[in-house]
Amino acid sequence: MSKEKYYALLKEKFQNKENVVTEIINLEAILHLPKGTEHFVSDVHGEFAAFDHVLRNGSGSVKEKLVECFADTSVDIDDLATLIYYPEEKMQLEKARMTQAEREQWYGEKIQLLIQAINFSSRKYTRSKVRKALPKRFSYIIEELLTESQKEPGKEGYFHAIIDKIIQLHQATALIKDLCYLIQRFVVDHLHVVGDIYDRGPAPDFIMERLIQHHSVDIQWGNHDIVWMAAMAGSPIAIMNLLRICARYGNLDIVEERYGINVRPLVEYSKKHYVADAKFAPKLAPDEDELTETEKEYLNVVQQATTILQFKLEGQLIDRRPDFRMNDRHMLKNIHYETQEITLKGKTYPLVNFQAPTVNPQNPCALTTEEERLLKKLMLSFQASERLRRHTDFLIEKGSMYLCYNGNLLLHGCIPLHENGDFKSFRINQKQYAGKELLDFFEKQVRKSYKDYSVSDDLATDLLWYLWTGECSSLFGKNAMTTFERYYIEDKKIHKEEKNAYYYLRNEEHICQDILALFDLPITGHIINGHTPVKAKKGESPIKANGRLLVIDGGFAKSYQQETGLAGYTLLSNSYGLQLVAHQPFSSVDEAVESGTDILSTKRLVERVDTRTTVGSTNTGQKLKQEMTALETLYQNYEKC
Structure with a gap:
């Protein structure tokens, strides 16, 4: 312009x-004005209930505001906090306990307290911003209550008359609900999701809907998110991997029922060619094992079928992309079919649980005619899902490979490094990319592939798969993904996935400062990572490199919690500094409402600023x-x- x-x-x-x-x-x-509170979450992996609770309580920020607001009063902070987190459920519970007169008195008291809390939590915002945030149906009433709540002489009667009339007209419950959600909004100004919304947990689509409704959010793509984006962008390998993981964790209903994708042809194909094997039994949490034996059996065979199809398609990709340097991962080509053995890194291993009825040993990566038809049907069904497209469109719109925000670098995985601390390069089409340039290159390819989703084997779409499993992928950060080994080889030594040097060098302050400088950020800033669960149970700290790097994946996914001993780290950044928050496992909304329990564990002060940060420095x-x-x-x- x-x-x-x-x-x-x-x-x-x-x-x-x-x-x-x-x-x-x-x-x-x-x-x-003081800068608003930023809330950082990562690796929620489909665990909607726990994620939703963390958003509702702002990782403890809501309760902190209430403690400040009602200091030296007799207000029951826990009870009020529960109402703010879950207004519908809390009001329903209280309604059953009270008479009509008691309810009306309760409504009046709670409306007054909530108005006080809104005035307190919105102090750092302009009147214009507060006004724009007000829910339309009660905007005039709330504005009047906020203005007159200062108890000016002669105005108390006016203030109470508004509340009395609201109760008389049976609008109290609707108003209280809007006031509670308004407090949640004012307490946290902006949300950062540092990757991995999808896979393992049962409700990633609910999380996406929650994020779409959020007033201010950005997303840094995780490796699991990229797979779902790649599926919509036209990658058949990503579709197989996605379906395999859903079958493995008993979540195929996410694809079939909630995204409306027809997997019946896949189920029939799997039942036709495979028999159930204990190795492929779906991994279910003890409290979620509600599947019938028939359901477990078809999840079992679907997992096997998609695994072999994934390796066929991966072999084809490896052949057409020599620049990816993944020939050692050409698994089906390395198998000795007569002896049921495989040679990897010069050593031969016997295969166990290996069923590959559709693999031709002379051309192991070739698809049968039946498989080609099946993949076309699945691709069409995936790309016709309006709900999935809506969610992946949002990931593209609000997402990125990394984000420089308020002096911090947010990225899900890593900046690939050599052991000496130099940036590891990825060579493609006779050009090398490393460091920031590498991440910028990957992001450009993600957007290019998603824009033209009619092509399934172009370089951009193949690079989406590389981001899932490639050695120089900033989202993966390991030398190889040993899916084949973990399924089919008993020797656990070969199951190990060696992490990129970044994951131990990030403990060094000068390394983190070099990375921050590369992104034109102050060396006093922070790198905020997800991706690798912090094993707090074994004494690992999420604070690394003298506070220059923070890891906020503590294990939202239930499958990680036995190993980590926690249920997620989150991070808060406000005008006073940074706080790291550890969470205990979330049980249920009912328990949270009835007993007022919270999943907040401990808060650790990471950094406190000498001078309160203002909007001007953001x-x-x-x-x-x-x-x-x-x-x-x-x-x-x-x-x-």
């Missing part, structure tokens, strides 16, 4: 010089300053524009 056109549009918005002056003054004032502040510069130019040249 030309400067002339830009200023002409600005002039349309600000129709006189006085309006320009007003906006400049408004923006200048905003720059001096990413938002930089944008506001740019707007002010443009408005000042407009003001000085208003008559000429």
Whole structure:
């Protein structure tokens, strides 16, 4: 856009010089407000109930605000916090305990307390921002209550008359619900999701719906998210991997029932060619084992069928992409079919549990005619899912490989490094990429593949699979993914996946500072990672490199919790500094409401700033300053524009 056109549009918005002056003054004032609270979560892996609870309580931020707001009073903080987290469920519980008169008194008391809490939690925002956040159906009423809650002489009767009339007209429960969600919104200004929304847990689609409704969010793609995006972008390998993982964790209903994708042809194909094997029994949490034996059997054979199809397709990709340097992962080609053995890294291992009835030993990666038809049907069904497209569109819109935000670097996995700390390069089409350039290259390819999802074997789409399993992938960060070995070879030594040097070098402060500098960030900033569960049970700390790097994957996924001893780390950044929060496993909404239990475990202060951080020093502040510069130019040249 030309400067002339830009200023002409600005002039349309600000129709006189006085309006320009007003906006400049408004923006200048905003720059001096305390910055809003940022909330960081990672690796939620489909565990919607726990994720939703963490969002509702702001990792303890809501309760902290209530403690400050009602200091030196007799207000039951735990009871009020429970109402704010789960207003519908809490009101239903209280309604059953009370008479009509008691309910009306309870409504009146709670509305007054919630109005106080809203006034307190919204202090750092402008009136304009508060007004825009108000729910439409009660915006006028809430604004009046907020204005008159200061108990000015002569106004108390007016304030209580509004509340009494709300109760009389049976609108109290609806108003209380809106007030509670308004507090949640004001307590946390912005949400960062540092990867891995999908896989393992039972409800990633619910998490996506929650994020789409969130007032302010960004996402850094995780390796599991990339697989679902790749499936929609046209990668048949990603579809096989996705279906394999869903079958492995007993979650095929996510694909079939909630995304409306027809997997019946796959089930029939699997039952036709495979028999159930104990090695492929679905991995179910003890409290979630509600499947029938028939369901477990078809999940078993589907897992086997998709595994072999995945390796066939992967072998084809390895052949057409020599630049990926994955020939040692050409598993079906390395098998000695007569003896049922495989040679890997110069050593031969016997295969166990290996069924491959559709593999031709002379051309092991070739698909049968039946399999080609099956893959076409599945691809069409995936790409026709409106709900899945809506969710992956949102991942593209709000997501990225990394994010530089308020002096911090957010990325799910790693920056691939050599053992000496140099950036590890990935060579493709006779060009090398490393460090920031590598992540920028990957992001460009993700967006390119997603834009043209009719092609399934172009370089961009193949690179989505490389991001899942490649040695130089910033989302994977290991030398190889040993899926084949863990399924079919008993020797556990070969199951091990060697991590990239980044994962031990990130303990060194100078390494983290070099990475921050590469992204033009201050060396006093932080790298915020997910991806690798912190084994707190074994004494591992999520705070590394003298506080320069923070790992916030503590294990939302139930399958990790026995190993980690926790149910997730989250991070809070407000105008006073950084706090790391550890969570205990979440049981249920019913328990949270009835007993007021929370899953917050401990908070650890990571960093406290000497001077309270203002909006002016944030990413938002930089944008506001740019707007002010443009408005000042407009003001000085208003008559000429």
